Amino acid sequence: DQQVKQNSPSLSVQEGRISILNCDYTNSMFDYFLWYKKYPAEGPTFLISISSIKDKNEDGRFTVFLNKSAKHLSLHIVPSQPGDSAVYFCAASARDSGYSTLTFGKGTMLLVSP
């Protein structure tokens, strides 16, 4: 049972345009959500996060939106740059679980073309 779903395996965007990556979750206990970026042959690196008490968090070109009623979050990258080309993983954790393990989605490969 996949608790965190990224239904788009890939996304292609032109440089300067907006990239929107989507993530859905099924576990209502999740209360903290993160996005990770992964380049080939490297480990994932933390990008941005959002707590369930918020519906938006912004960091430079990156904004994450959370819609709790729909159990949906999205990552917006504006403007997109070729260096943003990577695999993006959505992850979630449940505070009440007592430990901070992360449940990951399958990832979305973003390709930003010049």
Added chain:
Amino acid sequence: NAGVTQTPKFRVLKTGQSMTLLCAQDMNHEYMYWYRQDPGMGLRLIHYSVGEGTTAKGEVPDGYNVSRLKKQNFLLGLESAAPSQTSVYFCASTFRRAGNLDTEAFFGQGTRLTVV
């Protein structure tokens, strides 16, 4: 600051062989994790540890064992490797802050394991 370091980076094993993957972190993190990444499957948790001397099973623990004898090290063992264990393995660590669950994980660079 090295962060999370995994050893080795690459390894080829024959079916039935054993090996140990080493993860070391220098951030004094309490929590450490082993994930595997397979095509189309994302990152799946194998085992994790919430502190020195403790370990627990994750989503896909079968065929693996772990040990956390020192806070900074987390070892992943394969007793009898199988082709199904061909994967990229990632170690990660997190720092739990009192009163606020900090789930930002720091990952190592990965170990690419092939079992033939």
